[in-house]
Amino acid sequence: MSSDYDPTIVGLLCNWCTYAGADLAGTTRIKHPQNMRAIRIPCSGRVSPHFLFTSFFQGADGVFIGGCHPADCHYTNGNYYARRRFALMKSLLDFVGVEPERMALEWVSASEGDRFAEVVTKFTEGVKGLRRPSALKRDGLES
Amino acid sequence: MRKVGVFVCHCGTNIAAMVDVAKVVEESRDLPEVVFATDYQFTCSAPGQDQIKDAIREHNLDGVVVAACSPRMHEPTFRNAVAGAGLNPYLVEMANIREHDSWVATDRDEATRKAVDLVRMKVKKVAKLEPLEEIRLPVTKKALVIGGGVAGIQAALDIANTGIDVLLVEKEPSIGGHMAQYDKTFPTLDCASCILTPRMVEAAQHPRITLHTYSEVAEVSGFVGDFEVKIRMRARSIDLEKCTGCGDCLEKCPVKVPSEFDAGLADRGAVYRPFPQAVPNVPVIDREHCTYFLKDGKCGICQKICPTDAIDYSGDDEIITEKVGAIVVATGFHFFDAAKYTEYGYGAYPDVISWLQYERLTNASGPTGGKLKRLSDGKEPETIVFIHCVGSRDPSKGFPYCSRICCMATAKHAVIARSKLPNAQIFSFYIDIRAAGKGYEEFVRRAIENEDVQFIKGRPARVLSKNGKLIVRSENAFTGRPMEVDADLVVLTNGAQAQDDAPELALILGIGYDQYGFYTELHPKLRPVETNRAGIFLAGMCQGPKDIPESVSQASAAAAKALQILSKGELAREPQVAEVNAMRCTGCMDCREVCFYTAIEEDEFMRRKVAKVNPGVCQGCGACVAHCPDGALEMKIFNDEQIHAEITGLFAVPSAGAAGGGGAARE
Ligand code: FES
Numbered sequence: 188m189s190s191d192y193d194p195t196i197v198g199l200l201c202n203w204c205t206y207a208g209a210d211l212a213g214t215t216r217i218k219h220p221q222n223m224r225a226i227r228i229p230c231s232g233r234v235s236p237h238f239l240f241t242s243f244f245q246g247a248d249g250v251f252i253g254g255c256h257p258a259d260c261h262y263t264n265g266n267y268y269a270r271r272r273f274a275l276m277k278s279l280l281d282f283v284g285v286e287p288e289r290m291a292l293e294w295v296s297a298s299e300g301d302r303f304a305e306v307v308t309k310f311t312e313g314v315k316g317l318r319r320p321s322a323l324k325r326d327g328l329e330s
Numbered sequence: 331m332r333k334v335g336v337f338v339c340h341c342g343t344n345i346a347a348m349v350d351v352a353k354v355v356e357e358s359r360d361l362p363e364v365v366f367a368t369d370y371q372f373t374c375s376a377p378g379q380d381q382i383k384d385a386i387r388e389h390n391l392d393g394v395v396v397a398a399c400s401p402r403m404h405e406p407t408f409r410n411a412v413a414g415a416g417l418n419p420y421l422v423e424m425a426n427i428r429e430h431d432s433w434v435a436t437d438r439d440e441a442t443r444k445a446v447d448l449v450r451m452k453v454k455k456v457a458k459l460e461p462l463e464e465i466r467l468p469v470t471k472k473a474l475v476i477g478g479g480v481a482g483i484q485a486a487l488d489i490a491n492t493g494i495d496v497l498l499v500e501k502e503p504s505i506g507g508h509m510a511q512y513d514k515t516f517p518t519l520d521c522a523s524c525i526l527t528p529r530m531v532e533a534a535q536h537p538r539i540t541l542h543t544y545s546e547v548a549e550v551s552g553f554v555g556d557f558e559v560k561i562r563m564r565a566r567s568i569d570l571e572k573c574t575g576c577g578d579c580l581e582k583c584p585v586k587v588p589s590e591f592d593a594g595l596a597d598r599g600a601v602y603r604p605f606p607q608a609v610p611n612v613p614v615i616d617r618e619h620c621t622y623f624l625k626d627g628k629c630g631i632c633q634k635i636c637p638t639d640a641i642d643y644s645g646d647d648e649i650i651t652e653k654v655g656a657i658v659v660a661t662g663f664h665f666f667d668a669a670k671y672t673e674y675g676y677g678a679y680p681d682v683i684s685w686l687q688y689e690r691l692t693n694a695s696g697p698t699g700g701k702l703k704r705l706s707d708g709k710e711p712e713t714i715v716f717i718h719c720v721g722s723r724d725p726s727k728g729f730p731y732c733s734r735i736c737c738m739a740t741a742k743h744a745v746i747a748r749s750k751l752p753n754a755q756i757f758s759f760y761i762d763i764r765a766a767g768k769g770y771e772e773f774v775r776r777a778i779e780n781e782d783v784q785f786i787k788g789r790p791a792r793v794l795s796k797n798g799k800l801i802v803r804s805e806n807a808f809t810g811r812p813m814e815v816d817a818d819l820v821v822l823t824n825g826a827q828a829q830d831d832a833p834e835l836a837l838i839l840g841i842g843y844d845q846y847g848f849y850t851e852l853h854p855k856l857r858p859v860e861t862n863r864a865g866i867f868l869a870g871m872c873q874g875p876k877d878i879p880e881s882v883s884q885a886s887a888a889a890a891k892a893l894q895i896l897s898k899g900e901l902a903r904e905p906q907v908a909e910v911n912a913m914r915c916t917g918c919m920d921c922r923e924v925c926f927y928t929a930i931e932e933d934e935f936m937r938r939k940v941a942k943v944n945p946g947v948c949q950g951c952g953a954c955v956a957h958c959p960d961g962a963l964e965m966k967i968f969n970d971e972q973i974h975a976e977i978t979g980l981f982a983v984p985s986a987g988a989a990g991g992g993g994a995a996r997e
Contacts, residue, residue, distance in 0.1 A: 197977055202402070210400045213429025221435045221444050224451060225426070226976045227401065229906065229968050232924075233952030241974055245981040261862065262951035263842075263926045272956065304434070 194248030194314045198225035199234050203261035204296045205253025209307075211300030219304040220311040223251060231255070231292070232265025236276050239290065243280065243323040249289040249314040251307065256294040266294070284322030288313040332457045335366040335391040336449060337382055339373035339398035341428055348432035350442040354397060357446045360984045363457050365389050373398050374407055382408070383415035391417065393456035397425040397449045418461035420905070420967070425452040447980055454979030458972045464902040467946050469555040470655040473892050474499065476547055476835075479507020480526060480878060481870030481885040482660035483533045488889035489658075490538035494896050497652055498533060499561055500543045504608035505530050507662055511591060511686060513693040513700075515878060516742040517773035523607060523695065530609040544614055548649060550839055551928070553947045554865030555655045555901045565645045567615035568601070572640035575611035577603075579632035579641065587619045593686040595705070596697035601632050601641075606695070615641075656865045656892035659849060660885060661835060663871035666721030666728055666824040674717065674793045674822055680706040681800055682793055682820045685739060692746050702750045704819055707798075711754060711818035714747050715802045716740045717790050718760040722825030729846060733825030734875035737764045740823045741774045744783040756783045757815055759790050759804055767877065788813070793820055826875045840927075841866055848874045859888045867891045906950030906967040908943045914962035915940040921954035921963060930954065 200206040206227050212219065228234065231254025242250045252273065254266040273292040281287050291313075293306045319325070336358040340346035351369045358367045366389045370378045373396055385391060394417065396408050401424040409419035425448040435441035471494055475486045478500030486498045498505070509515075510530075512522035533539050542561055549560035583599030591604040598604075600620035603613040615622075621629035622643055633641040668676040668684045675682045681704050683691070694700035703710055718740055721728030737760065744756050758777075763785065765771045777783040790804035800817045828847030829835075836843045841861040842850035849872050852860040859867045867888035870881035895901065908929075917939035922930040927949050933942035941962075943954075955963045955970070964970065 195980065197980065206400075207402060210402055210426075210429040213400070213431075213433035216433050218434055218436050221431070221437075221440050224444065224447050224980050225430055226451070226973060227968075228952070228973065229965075230951040230953065233956055233965075233968060235956040235970060237970075238973060238977065241977050245978055247977075247981075262949060262953065263862070265951050265953050268924060268953050268957065 192315055192318050192320075194222050194311070194320075195246065196223040196249040196251055196311065196314065197242040197247045198223040198251045198253065199228050199231075199238060200225050200253040201231045201255055201261075201266075202227050202229050204255035204259065205293070205303065207297035208253070208295040208299045208303040211297065212303045213300075215300045217300055217304040219308045222249075222311050222314075223307060230260060230262050230265035231269035232260070232262065232267075234269055234272065236272060239276050239280065243285055243289075243321055246320070246324045248320055248324070249291075249310065251310055252290075252292045253295050253303075254292065256296055259294075259296060286317055286321065288317055289321055332363055332393045333365045333389065333391050334361075334363045334393040334395060334453050334456050335382070335385045335389060336364055336368075336395045336397065336453065337373050337378075337385075338367070338369040338427075338449070339378070339396065340369060340371050341398060342371065345398070345428050345432045348435055348438055348441045349427055349445045350438065353442050354427070354445045354449055358395075358449050358453065361450060361453050363393070363453050366391065374404050379407075379411040379414070382411050386412060386415040386417050392421060393459060394422040395425055395449060395452040395456055396422065397427045397445060397452070399428040400424070400426045400430070420462040421456065421459050423452045423456050423459070425449045450982065451976040451979040454975040454982065455972050458969075458975045462905045462966055465905050465907070465945055467553075467555050467901045467903070469895060469898055469901055470557075470653045471495070471896050472497065472652070472654045473656050473658065473896060474547075474557070474559055474652070474654040475658045475660060477507070477660035477662055477870070477872070478502075478505030478533075478541070478543065479660060479662045479870065479881075480509045480529070481662070481881040482507070482658070483529050484882045484885035485658040485660055485869050485889045485892075486533055486539050487529070487536065488886050489892060489896070490536050492893060492897070494538065494893070496539045497559075497561070497654065498539055498541050499545050499547055500541070501546050502604065503544050503566075503602075503614040504604050504610070505533065505541065505543060506605075506609065509878060510605060510607075511593070511689055511693075513689050513696075514742060514746060516738045517767075517769040519742070519745070527607050527609075530607070534609045541610065543610060547835065547838060550657070554863075555895060556946065557654050557657060557865065559652050559654055559657075561650050561652065563648045563650060565617070565647050566612070567617070567641065567643055567645060568613055569640040569642055570610060570612050572638045573612040574638055574640075576637065577613075578635050578637065580613060582631050582635050584629070584631065585619050585621060587616065592690045592697050593684065595687055595690050615643075656867070656895045657839070658867050658869055658885070658888045658892055659835075659839065659841070659861075659872055660869040660888075661829055661832065661872040663826045663875070664829055666733075666827050668720055668822045668824040670727055671720055671822070673791065674720070674820070675795065675800075676822055679793070679795050679800060679820075680704075681711075681818065682822065685736070685743075685821070685823050688743055688821045692743075692750065702747060709818070710751060713755040713815065713817045714751075714757070714819045714821065715790075715800075715815055715817040716744060716756075716758040716821045716823060717802075718758065718823050719789070720822040720824040721827070723761060728825065729827060731846065731875065732764060734764070735877045736823040736825055738767070738770055738773065738877065741765070741777045741783075743821060743823075744777050745773075745781050748781040748783065756781075757802075757817075758783055758785045759788050759802070760785060761787070761789055786813075826871060829872070832872065839863065839866055848872065859884055859891055865895055904950070904967065905945075906965070907945045907948040908950065908952065908954050908963050908965050910941050910943055911962045911964060912940045914960050916960050916962070917941065918959070921958055924953045924957045926951075926953075
């Protein structure tokens with residue numbers, strides 16, 4: 188039953204924008220689902236593919252990457268690298284049975300606390316809608 | 331195993347009201363790394379920090395997790411605190427259980443569970459941290475100021491007056507910028523050159539300022555505190571040392587070119603100085619128009635008559651290399667091309683003129699000696715129409731933004747017109763009057779009430795020429811009807827836009843610019859003079875429309891920012907940089923492709939090519955680390971092992987009842 192499914196989501200949030208946007212969501216008290224555990228990273232371009240794989244193998248139900256809007260990356264083009272890598276990782280993970288709904292790359296600026304809450308809510312709902320853990324958790328390495 | 335202490339903050343009730351702090355402390359004690367855990371009302375307060383310091387000493391902690399607010403808020407605080415107890419400041423991490431948890435959660439159990447998870451993740455990360463040292467970099471005590479308008483001059487003087495050397499680079503033959511062209515300044519009607527020229531002279535004679543006019547910045551490498559700059563000095567063809575500025579050559583030059591300084595209202599020679607008060611007062615030869623250069627050595631008149639033998643046709647552009655510690659960019663703006671509004675007839679009708687032409691026409695040192703007359707027949711105009719917002723607030727033909735200075739400039743122009751022509755009829759067509767600024771609104775009121783300038787709300791549709799008159803057709807928003815004015819002179823107040831080569835210079839400098847070409851500040855509210863590249867600051871119009879006092883203030887602010895760097899012997903920065911593991915590196919150099927900062931160099935290791943990161947240039951984004959196919963790149967902060975520890979830490983929930991490994995000294 189979907190109501191029992193309480194997913195755990197790994198957040199990889201760029202320090203300059205999405206992490207700060209999440210801070211702002213807090214400062215302005217915008218309530219949203221609390222399934223995500225955020226990890227601060229310097230830039231979305233820092234996301235190595237194995238962060239996703241590790242997350243899913245460890246049992247994550249979703250991975251949410253947050254970066255700066257196009258043209259706003261603090262390091263100029265890290266988010267463009269992130270975007271390209273993400274497309275690849277997504278199709279590869281899809282291939283091994285991890286549904287695309289379990290991964291998102293979103294642009295949230297430091298001033299978009301409301302947008303942060305909104306995209307995280309949407310993403311969490313999407314994962315919840317799958318009603319069960321990912322294939323990698325169900326029949327992952329341990330099994 | 332690392333001995334970690336966990337400190338959970340109540341933040342008054344900000345955290346404690348939603349998170350069961352005692353439970354977070356309790357659960358963290360179950361982690362094998364944790365040897366001490368406690369909570370406190372306000373961990374960031376002095377007693378809160380003392381609690382951490384005491385625990386470090388008492389329990390020999392070599393890692394600290396503070397579960398409190400965002401690290402963006404208090405990471406520096408706690409780094410300092412642990413350093414105060416002799417622990418390396420990079421061995422502390424913050425679990426964000428306020429912004430990311432208590433403030434956004436609605437369920438206490440859920441919020442508490444999340445806090446427990448976040449603390450555990452951080453404990454696992456801290457176990458992988460390494461002690462680090464700040465990177466210290468030497469500072470070259472010299473500044474580069476690009477642009478010698480009023481903003482650049484101000485920044486250069488402010489820096490030089492502290493005893494630090496400044497290179498002032500200006501692309502025109504003289505410093506002074508647009509302000510040197512203006513007649514008067516609003517709202518005080520000070521004579522622009524009377525207040526500017528002394529500053530120009532002061533800058534030129536300042537023992538700490540080296541002036542490079544007719545020069546451009548060609549290349550910038552290096553990083554804050556230690557930039558290397560290449561400056562292209564265009565061939566002036568006149569020896570700056572020998573020339574006495576007598577001006578004989580100016581008179582004899584047979585070539586006639588429309589003078590840029592006089593906005594085309596007068597001619598200059600191929601050898602010219604923009605204006606008589608130019609600084610330096612040494613002409614240049616404009617090789618694109620000089621007969622000597624165009625016709626293979628024919629002419630040469632200036633050389634023949636020069637009494638000091640200062641003319642030199644042979645010199646080439648020269649590139650000089652300089653080291654500087656900080657850069658102020660003050661490259662200004664240019665005026666929107668009024669000819670783009672064909673309906674106003676600029677360029678077609680001689681008596682439709684631009685802002686700058688009007689300035690030159692009313693300026694006592696201008697081509698008419700300050701006589702306000704028509705260009706077509708030299709007669710005094712009886713009716714003058716000013717049109718605001720030409721090129722501004724008009725996305726269809728110009729720019730959507732407000733150029734900010736034109737309303738006031740037009741009011742000034744109208745008041746000047748009144749002082750010269752007491753009986754003239756003066757109209758000013760505007761969209762809105764924007765007169766925010768000290769004394770500005772009062773000045774506009776003065777134009778309306780005391781100087782009999784008729785301000786009409788309406789955007790003229792057309793300017794036509796009929797029987798020697800200019801017919802201005804417009805709507806009149808007051809009456810809601812169309813209206814016509816028979817004018818003798820129409821002045822278009824054309825707005826400001828970014829320099830055409832602004833994007834090129836931005837690429838050279840590695841700084842950002844917006845869709846219009848204005849340079850982007852680091853933060854629109856709180857860091858208005860800094861750029862995304864450390865050590866490069868903005869002043870004046872190059873960052874966006876602003877008036878003279880704002881430009882000057884920003885220039886002083888940029889100078890102060892530059893001095894924060896230049897006044898120090900060395901700079902310390904976070905060791906957040908990438909590093910190559912030469913054993914693993916195959917020398918493919920793919921990392922170089924993704925590095926925006928050109929921080930990656932080639933090196934040799936065991937007689938093979940490997941990559942090397944220049945820690946002074948690296949900004950620590952991690953793009954190369956994620957990119958390296960061999961896993962040979964690693965970061966000093968946010969390294970793979972640490973991020974993995976956080977991820978696996980999230981799922982490493984200790985089984986119920988299992989005691990922690992550290993065991994000792996629980997509270
Ligand atoms: S700094 Fe935010 S995505 Fe690069």
